Amino acid sequence: MIKCPYCRKDFNDVKNSRSTFDSSQIWRRRLCRKCGKTFTTYEKVRPDFLFVIKKSGKKERYSRENVYSGIYRAALSWKDKERIVNKIVDVVESRILDLGKKEVKTSEISDIVLKTLKFRNIKTFVRFLVYNKQPKGEEDFIKLFRKY
Numbered sequence: 396m397i398k399c400p401y402c403r404k405d406f407n408d409v410k411n412s413r414s415t416f417d418s419s420q421i422w423r424r425r426l427c428r429k430c431g432k433t434f435t436t437y438e439k440v441r442p443d444f445l446f447v448i449k450k451s452g453k454k455e456r457y458s459r460e461n462v463y464s465g466i467y468r469a470a471l472s473w474k475d476k477e478r479i480v481n482k483i484v485d486v487v488e489s490r491i492l493d494l495g496k497k498e499v500k501t502s503e504i505s506d507i508v509l510k511t512l513k514f515r516n517i518k519t520f521v522r523f524l525v526y527n528k529q530p531k532g533e534e535d536f537i538k539l540f541r542k543y
């Protein structure tokens with residue numbers, strides 16, 4: 396729980412929240428219920444509590460590693476690839492948290508990855524799309540391409 400910087404009590408309500416510019420953190424405006432003061436926090440997103448429901452229906456704990464390796468595989472050999480992929484995973488994780496769920500489907504995660512990649516790296520987007528959605532032909536590919 397977050398403590399109020401003025402009175403050190405941990406009773407507070409979130410008045411407002413949004414992602415930071417690069418979406419790697421969540422900005423929250425909090426109101427202390429004890430002393431009535433407002434303060435701001437920046438929280439690094441960590442969806443470790445999440446469960447992922449696989450296509451088979453099997454449930455498993457969310458793994459950053461899985462998301463990372465999926466994007467890493469699709470990404471071309473950039474200089475500084477690890478750092479760039481990590482940054483993309485940060486954005487993806489904050490968007491997963493924005494769903495406000497305790498369980499997410501793998502398809503929801505790959506949809507978020509695709510939406511994130513489309514505006515950041517179109518080549519990686521295309522490769523990820525082909526690996527994950529396996530379009531059956533050109534028409535199918537175009538339909539999927541437009542979806543994200």
Ligand SMILES: [Zn+2]
Pocket residue numbers: 399400401402403404427428429430431432
């Ligand atoms: Zn307070």
